Amino acid sequence: MNPGGMVGKAVPRIEDDALLRGRARFVDDIHLPGMLEAAFVRSPHAHAAIRGIDTAAAAAVPGVVAVFTAGDLVPHLTAERLVVGLPSPSYRLEVDRPVLASDEVVHVGEPVAIVVAASRYVAEDAAALVEIDYDPLPVAENCRDALADDAPRVHSREPHNLVAAFDMAYGDIDQAFARAPHVLRESFWQHRGVAHSMECRGVVAAHDPIGNRLTVWSSTQTPHPAKRLICALLGRDDEEVRVVAPDLGGGFGPKLVFYPEEIVVPLASILLGRPVKWIEDRREHFVATTQERDQYWDMAIAIDGDGRILGIRGSLIHDHGAYTARGVNVPYGSAVTVPLPYNVPAYRLDVKLALTNKVPVTPIRGAGQPQATFVMERLLDRVARELGLDRAEVRRRNLVHADQMPCEKPLKLRGGTFVALDSGDFPTAMADVLAKTGWADFRARQEAARAAGRHIGIGLANYVEGTGRGPFEPVKVRVTSNGRIRVASGATAMGQSTQTMLAQIVADQLGGDMANVSVTTGDTAAINLGFGGFNSRQAVMAGNSAHAAAMKVRKKILKAASAMLEVAEDDLEIVGTRVALKGVSEHGIALGAIARALDGSPGYKLPGDLEPGLEAEEHVIVHDMAFSSGSAVAEVEVDVDTGAVTVTRFTLAHDCGRMINPMIVDGQVVGGIVHGIGNALFEWMGFDAEAQPVTTNFGEYLLVTATEIPEIEILHRQSPSPLNTLGVKGVGESGVIPTPAAIISAVEDALSPYGVRIAQAPVSPADIIALINGASGRA
């Protein structure tokens, strides 16, 4: 299975040289002859009726080529709205985004018009001159208030703001609570943030009238779904549209969504007969790119006298934003995740998705799972406090054990199959991280620090992450007539080393020479089907397809070489770019020569009577999700005069099954942890009572910088997933999931002399001072 010894090795990345030399090609690096540049006119109101749009002054600016509103574009489209929601029976309202707003705007930043000009500078000059007559309407800012009977309606045409509702339940929850010796109640709240890939979004479109071909370059995580939507909206066949995701400067979730700009820019290009480019600036990113994490939870946990969980129930109100831009998947993921790492005999969660006049909500790294983990781990901390038990001991008594694996849970994935934890040893992982961090000795350290006037604390959080969302991701492997190996996949790279990952798996079977492998990702012209990058899925789905395709090509290479060299297959091996007799490397044949032979020659048989061509396309189908897992310990110091929190040390025992490249795994996990530090302490997307965003630059919205980084250590366990041949699980979102829960627990521990209880994330210095002073948090 591992002839080249490549899988499992920390080999250098094939992406790096171009990136380090400034030769990568991000969407804004694409410049086409005759290209025009666009700027969007966006709503300054969170909710308003549009009474009129006057584009005359903008159109008169020298250099402006066109100003389009919905009225100009809709006649050329098959639909007025982007219908993208994943299926679910739980919807109560259909609130799809219009291509451009025409009669009503429902969040600040919603696009109303596009100005196309000779340069972005001119386009922005003119955009400021588009006159829109707005009639402001009442605003629903907060998702809890939005569900009240008399709340302002987010959309004037809809009867209420409850966009969807569902429950998730198993076991006899009423009986569990009725017989419980202890029932504890808690409410929690997490606020929304922004993904902030360092590259914002962007689209370049060019229409070639010869052959009627439209090419769209978009900074998207999902080029194949984007192509399908563009084809549908323009009434075009697959052959007439190509979508390319060039190099992406990060994704983190929001770029999986299809946006209005991705149809408006291509249509403008078709209508004008010239290439058009639009690049989102950071201020737009704050108001036009999807956000996540606002959730309010009211929960109760029933436990026996030993701290064993009897049942968990409660309700969740999820802020959906102003439109359905992806589906009910984020709160669905939250609801599934709460009880997963533990043995919870009965569970019931009632979930309501509320519309608000804010940017739509879709997954950001973690996608509902960090909130669920925060809720579960905060509940267990409460149990520990109530029963006077150590926080780790409470978890030890409730964690799913290794001998329960695979552990089926009476919870369903969105596709209808039951959730089953596929592998792992959660108690041992927790024991590892406790031992590594000296958990048992911490009280002594804490007391010594307190004696010196310092407040240090430690916190613990366990988690699982659902990875490898199916059903498939195709990979094509081909040996060229030059002997090079070309790999193509619907998988899409946004910085997670996807090309190296695929090259490593393929090189493992085909000669072990990474330099001989080229990978094309994110190009619909390279492979017909695909989904792209989200849900920590590509190493699992594309990785296993790459493995299967490479195995197939390997077999064919050996069969053909056997016929051509008249040597038994078993005596041959692929070394570098040649097939050679084992141990006699001078006797062999180049891969290119085999590929050329399999191209065929008129009138002659193919070698070994094989089928023509030296390529294979595979799409391994897996419906069940592979669950990564881990156990995190955070150590913090809190300055009780300023409320400042310093994370001093963060240790994660992590299990993502078999690792393809440990260097890349570490990079993904550390990046996720630091994102989680931001979610715990810094990242706050603020809105005022009129849903006006009040944090729209990096001075107001704080991202973690190098000075906030603690000592980070990752302990690896590798419990292979039984669900796929490679035994791998996803890793892209792992780091972010337990981090806020562990840090907040540590802050609370540090402040235990003050009796501070923290039920929210993020928690700012001002919140901490308020909590110390006995006031409530920012909620």
Place this chain on the structure above:
Amino acid sequence: MQGSERRAISVSVNGSRHDREVEVRLTLADFLRHAVELTGTHVGCEHGVCGACTVLVDGLAVRSCLMLAVQADGREVATIEGLAPGEDALHPLQQAFKDHHGLQCGFCTPGILATLVEYLAENPEPSEAELKVALSGNICRCTGYRDIIAAALDAAARLREARA
């Protein structure tokens, strides 16, 4: 003065002279990316916080989104494209970033390397804490900075060795 007024400028970029007539409002970042067609300098926030667009002007690290092209008239600009000594070799900083996985999407990397070129020239033997402060004006969303710091420490050692 209107922003669209034009002026002739002459800027040296990576040792090559570029004579252009530009609008006075054109940023140095857009000048480098669009007029000189060196797209390795990236624009991340356009308000001078993220540091992705950092380049060297007369050897000093500057935010090219906050500087106008006309202000670079007569000056020497160094961008990521000029860092490697040649096709066969990387600069020690580039090599260290590759070896330590100091980049993922790579969008912020050119700005980080520019910051470090200036900083390590003045501080050849920095501590980890000093490096963190030096890099605190460069935002990276992918790596969590740990591998960036490791790469920078290693690059500092390699540069010292090369100098010795």
